[in-house]
Amino acid sequence: MSGPGRRVRLCAKDDLEPCAVRRFVVDGRALALVRTGDRFYAVDDRCSHENYSLSDGDLDCELCEIECPQHGSRFSLLDGSAITLPATAPVQSYEVDVSRDGDVSVVLS
Secondary structure (H helix, E strand, O other): OOOOOEEEEEEEHHHOOOOEEEEEEEOOEEEEEEEEOOEEEEEEOOOOOOOOOHHHOOEEOOOOEEEOOOOOOEEEOOOOOEOOOOOOOOOOEEEEEEOOOOEEEEEEO
């Protein structure tokens, strides 16, 4: 996502272990926040194939991918693109900002 948006604090950097995912609900929108080492990514927490929570799925932190726990569709954490079937549509990805103080925020349009 690019352009102006509203920053919403989700957590402190140390609240999420490396190679972990956590679900947040912001303004009625479910998000999956993923930490891979020192990088953070946020995508919609809903598989585009069917309405299953991606935060319940498996992570591949080396490939920056998350897998839907129901049917195995994999999505890129970099841009939300669908990598494997049965999903063909991407999930929304969001810009994530980590402040000098260690606050992790997501940018919403």
